Amino acid sequence: MKRIIVVGNGMVGHHFIDQFIQQDKMAEVQITTFSEESRLAYDRVQLSAYFSGKTADDLMMTSPEYYDDNGVQYFVNDKVVSIDKAAKTVTTAQGRIESYDKLVLATGSYPFVPPIPGKDQDHCLVYRTIEDLEDITASAKESKVGVVVGGGLLGLEAANAIKQLGLETHVVEFAPRLMAVQVDDGGGKILRDKIAALGVNIHTEKNTKEIVKGETCRYRMNFADGSHVETDMIIFSAGIRPQDELARSFDLTLGERGGIQINDQCLTSDENIYAIGECALWQGRIFGLVAPGYQMAKVAVDQIVGSGDLAFTGADMSTKLKLLGVDVASIGDAHGNADGAQNYVFTNEADQVYKKLVISECGKKLLGAVMVGEAEDYGTWLQIYLNDMDIPGAPENMLVPPAEGGAVTMGVDALPDSAVICSCLDVTKGQICAAVQDGATSIGDIKTITKAGTGCGGCSALVTQVLNAELASMGVAVNTDLCEHFAYSRAELADIIRVKRIKTFEALITEFGAGHGCEVCRPTVANILASFWNDYILEDDHLGLQDVNDVYLGNMQKDGTYSVVPRIPAGEITPDKLIVLGEVAKKYGLYTKITGGLRIDLFGAQLHELPEIWAWLIREGFETGHAYGKSLRTVKSCVGSTWCRYGVQDSMSLAIDLENRYKGLRSPHKIKFGVSGCTRECAEAQGKDIGIIATEGGWGLYVCGNGGMRPRHADLFATDLDTDTLYKYIDRVLMFYIRTADRLQRTSVWLENLDGGLDYLKDVVINDKLDLNAELESAMAENIANYQCEWKTTIESPEKLLRFKHFINSEESDTAVQFVEVRDQIRPATPAERAGQIAVLEVS
Amino acid sequence: MITWTPIIEKEKLTPDAGVCALVNGKQVAIFFDRKTDKLFAIDNYCPASKANVLSRGLITSVKDVLTVSSPLYKEHFSLTTGECLEDEALSVPVYAVRITDGMVEVTA
Incomplete structure (x- = not known):
């Protein structure tokens, strides 16, 4: 049994260990790993997700249990400080001595902090570990302004982080452009404009001379050109350096500028010591991405317990990322350095999109590419590049599809089986197809079996395409059945119910389904x-x-x-009605909160109180708000031209009218509207399913926007509409959505999945392509005519009220x-409080 | 000796839904499944969400096991055994239920 010591438990160190587990080789080795951090390996690539709500636990890639179960010995908070190459032992900071047969250095890198006077003060931080993020969060609480030094990939991620923490954000970059390595001048300009438009201040060509005490902020950074910026905190993100301290101290060969030199087998100058990941230097290069590190890990594993045939042969450094919401991608020779290379460039300043292709002298091969603002074609282009394929057609048609004949596309069918689809985990098209042949039918199956798409996730779209193409070639239809009780999709069931005029679930399941029904089909059918x-x-x-x-x-x-x-239609409420809400809340002791949708939530009502409360509210002229239904929620509005000196139309009257028109309309998911009285867009209508923005010439209609978990800007559907036409269009869009959407599918996702997309929807709704509009409008009219306040109906039905008691x-x-x-209001007692350990209120 | 507590006339129950009854200080969730015309009684306390809410859940069948889906976090509890399908460690007591002269009766 070989004793292996892995120094460092980062992503690459863990991947190395995991290879033994995955390949079932744990019987041949005894693995011990040390981490100087307090945690085992976590996903450093997704570090920025920490600021959008992920916890340290969410980012973990392994766990003590996983290592225990698989017999991996691990020590956290303990750093290897010396190596005895002759005795083949290591010693740790805590004095632990362990012997090895093979030593693997996976020590990673550390952030480079330029030698600027004043850099070592409080609130001068780096961005590398979860602890760093905790420090940044703590510092941000005492700061108003933050500067990130370094406009590269990590710098922009750090800028995003402090922006999310609410700080005025600056980026200071030494080079003339952002992301100087990956992006050229043209792309850099668009990237800069886009990021500046998000409210981040960009300072390029700035060489920081010193950090001194500030006047308006904690610090002032003085630049070599005489200018300065004031800030409360500074994050250094000016590149990484290989963590080669241990190798340096114990005489392993290093590169001139650092990095532990390795050969193609990932072996260092000592025959029993390997180095992998960002600490390793191969042919004079450090690879600061995770995919090459994983490849090195695989090679080292193969050297130790495998055939020994694998070799590290360099790695592709193409990347695609989303920085501050901006898509940026870079493939191969992004700067067009090769002899005879020809550039093809497309710039769209209106939409802030930049794309460049670097094409070989012969005009057939793709050597490199840059994409900023839009990177949909990244997957396709990367495959063309990696597989040295001929480009499809003329290069300019890859940038801008010709007007006739549609986009130049290259189906995944054209890719060879050897094409690497997931570069993080090194999964080929052939492996994905093999998994499908073995029975995988979903993206989840593919992830479990092949691990494709579980790294950075950038290949998800491509993996899905390969999956679907392979399923299609096997003649497998993608299963869209609603559930085990109905062999129909939601849209098909909606057609059946509508055409056959079916009025009950029992009738439907008897004729078109089987069994009893479940929590998927029962509410879905109720909703239809x-x-x-x-x-x-x-x-x-x-x-x-x-x-x-x-x-x-x-x-x-x-x-x-x-x-x-x-x-509270459109948020307009009389003082009298507002007082009623206050009186109700007070009488029943309800927690009272104003919602994001311009209304008032009263919490903590018990079942038996609901009828009394609603009877009171209805008596005072209120109606149910359908906050509980998959239905129209609110129409958010500004006051519009009635009060606002900028308003150009009466958005308030329109919003109230719309809310009353569509209230009670049940739909595949909840629906929200927004109406703004001018282009200042105070009602945030573009973040709503249906958004309306007033212009001098009438109403602009936007459709299928969304806030929430995955925000989407609504698409402009039509402009300068009169009110009648506006209603007709909304009637048609909503009823078409109700007929064709999947269950629990918001309009945003529905549109994205609609064949033909926005243009098709316009064709249906505006040009009546399907000859359906009269029908859609009359269906909506029927729904509106049957509106009832469900609470009014309920309080008038004694037999229904029987159920509104805790005990029958x-x-x-x-x-x-x-x-x-x-804060003078109620909240539910926690289980501990209920158990009597802490005082609770008397409930009447 | 078994004592049966009368709760409500069966005809007053809404089909395919639950109600909660107070029986000797215990909260009992009673469900009426229309298709099989059967009644089921289990405890009303959901151990997963730690609230007295099971009677307000949806009756669903999961691979032919008739269950109630807990309204808060959707764990399924078998109406016949009280077992939680998602978590072996969780279960709820099951009570006997019968109909006498159109009256639903429970022992608990």
């Missing part, structure tokens, strides 16, 4: 029935289908209580519902 027929959803035939919130016409909270959300056979309420007071 409501979209078309708009019957009272608590009818006996429908009640058992409804989702949790619909059954009791309220949103169930974590303690089983409900929220009460009356409709008792007037008592649920004693487990208990509250605690915070």
Whole structure:
């Protein structure tokens, strides 16, 4: 059994260890790993996700349990400080001595901090580890302005991080452009414009001379050209240096400018010591990406327990990333350095897109490329480059598709089986196809079996294409069945229900399905029935289908209580009605909060209180707000031309009218509207499913925007509409969405998946391509005509009210519902508080 | 001796839905499945979400096992055994339920 010591448990060190586990070689080796950090390996590539809500745990790539289960010995917070090459032992900072047969250095790199006077003060930080991120977060709390030194890839990620932390953000770069390595001048200009437009201040060609005490901020950075910038914190992100300290101290051969020299077998100058990842120098080059590090790990594993045939032969440094929301990609020889290389450049300043192709002298081969602002073709171009394929057609047609005949595309069919689809994990097209042959049918299957797409994720689109192409070639139709009870998609069921005029779930499942139904099909069918027929959803035939919130016409909270959300169309409310809400909340002790959709949420109502509360609200002129339904939620609006001195149309009246027109419309997912009275767009209409922006000439209609988890700007659909036409278009778009969308699919995703996209939708709605508009409008009219306030219907039905009690056979309420007071309002008691350890409020 | 507590007339139950009854201080969730015309009774307390809410869940079948899907985080509890399908460690008590002269009766 070979004893292996891995120094460093970063991504590459862990990948090395994991290869033994994955290849079932753990019986042949005894592995020990040391990490000077407090954690085992985590995903450094996704570090910036820490600032968008991911926790350190989310980023972990392994766990103590995984190493324990597989017999890997590990020590965190302990650094290897010396190597005895003759005795083949290492010693750690804590005095631990371990012997090895093979030593693997995977020590990674450290951030380079330029030798600027004043760099070692508080709030001068780097961006490399989770601890660094914690320091940045802490520092940001005491800072208003932040500077990132370095406009490269990591620098821009760091800038994104401090911007998300709410700081005024500056980037200081020594070179004349951002991302100088990956991007050329033209791309750099567009990148700079785009990032500046996001509110990040860019300072290029700045050489920082010193960091001194500031006047308006904590520090002032003085630049060599006499200018300066004031800041409260500084993050240095001016490149990385190989962590070769250990190798340096113990006489392994290094490169002139650092880096542990390795040969094609990843062996250092000592025959028992390997170096892999960012600490290793191969043919004078350091590889600062994870994919080459993984390749080195594979080679080293093969040397130790395999055939010994694998060799490291360099790596492609092409990359694609999203920096501050801007797509940037670079392939091969991005600067066109090769002899005879010819550049083809496309710049679109209006949409801020830049693309450059570097083509060989013969005009057939792709040598390199730069993409900024839009990088959809990256996957295709990279494959052409990596596989040395001839480019399809003329180079200019790759940049701008010819008007006739559509885009020049290269299907995945054209790729050889040897094409590497996932470069992080080194997975080829052939391996993905083999997995499909063995029964994989989903992207999840492919990830589990081949690991493709589990690294940076940049290849996901391509992996999906390969999967679908292979499924199609095998004659497998992609399964769109709703669930085990219906062999139809949601859209097909919607057609069946509409055409056959089916009114109940029982009728549908008897004729077109099987079994009992489940939590997928029952609410979906309930929703379709409501979209078309708009019957009272608590009818006996429908009640058992409804989702949790619909059954009791309220949103169930974590303690089983409900929220009460009356409709306040477009957020306009009289003082009298506002007082009513206050009185109701006060009487029932409800937690009161103003929502993002311009209305008021009352939390903590118990089941038996709901009918009393709603009876009161309805008596005072309120209606249900459908906050519990997959239906129209709110129409957000500004005051428009009635009050605002900039408003050009009466957005308030339109918004109220729209909310009343579509209230109660059940749809595949919730729908939100926004109406702005001028182009200042205060109502944020472009982030809504349906957005309307007033212009001098009428209304501009935007469709299929979204906020939430995956924001999407709405697409401009039509301009200068009069109110009648606007309503017609919205009727048609919504009803078409209701008929054709998948379950729980927001309009944004629906449009992205609609064959033909926005142009097709326009063709259907504006040009009546499908001869459907009259039908869509009359379906909407039928729905609107059948509107009812579900709460009004409910409080008028004594038999329905029976269910609005905690106990069917008792007037008592649920004693487990208990509250605690915070900021003069209630919140649910935690389990510990309920167990009596902490005082809770008396519930009436 | 087994005591049966009368709860409600069966005809007052909404098909394919649950109600909660108070029986000897215990909260019992009673479900009426229309297709099989059967009644089921399990405890109302959901151990996963730590709230008394199971009676308000959707009745669903998971590979032919009739379950209630807990309304808060959607764990499935078998209506016949009380077992949680997602987590072996969790289960809820099951109670006997019958109909006498049109009246739903439970022991708990």
